[in-house]
Amino acid sequence: MTTSNPILRFSAISLFPEMFAAVTESGVVGRAIKKGKVAVDLINPRDFTTDRHRTVDDRPYGGGPGMLMKVEPLEKAIEFAQSSQPDGNRPGKVIYLSPQGEKIDHQMVSQLSQEEHLILLAGRYEGIDERLLNKHVDLELSLGDFVLSGGELAAMAVIDSVTRLVPEVLGHKESAEQDSFADGLLDHQHYTRPEVYDGNRVPQVLLSGNHQVIESWRLQQRLGRTWLRRPDLLARKKLTEQEEKLLSMFQAQFES
């Protein structure tokens, strides 16, 4: 069913809009756009410049290395994104991707998937004027503690991860509910043909056809791997009685 107005609209504000082809022309997002369920508008601040050289960067007060994004073209791009909003809809949420932002996790992605319009501000240079940030930005988000040459890759990560969670965007085959992290645990191991690869067999339990045993083995592996690799995630999760039991059996085997 293709809806005339999409469930979720992204407006990406970027000096390098062509980068977004990486998500708009392939994969889950590409298909969701084709089906009219998601829309991605590309807005380039350079189109809002008024000088002959179409200047989009400006020098920082107080000196120092690097440049900042020029205020005027950026503000006009943000206002254009906000105006391109069908009447009656909630105003778009302006998200600024930066290393100084709140770390993104599944909870945040899930909340964002409930929105109607997300305006993603992909910064370049050393960032943007703090007064512009305070006036227009609703949420400053970060992929992690590292610096990219621009916010575009982070914005595309938001577009992809959020789109996957929009109801009925994924078919039943790729369902996102089963995503690890959705329930706060890492994923279990995966195996496919051949049955013996490089001298190693697929764990027998997975060949048994006993779905109850398979499901509990997978849950045990998810608990065990989270305990080993991400104890911080495990600490946040309330385990059921059965999960406690599976994990302690895993720990006993591990420590034996």
Ligand SMILES: CN(C)c1cccc(CNc2ccc(C(N)=O)cn2)c1
């Ligand atoms: C101060 N500074 C270098 C800077 C400030 C703002 C934006 C940018 C654009 N680059 C980004 C953006 C996001 C991330 C992330 N971790 O999500 C990493 N890099 C850089």
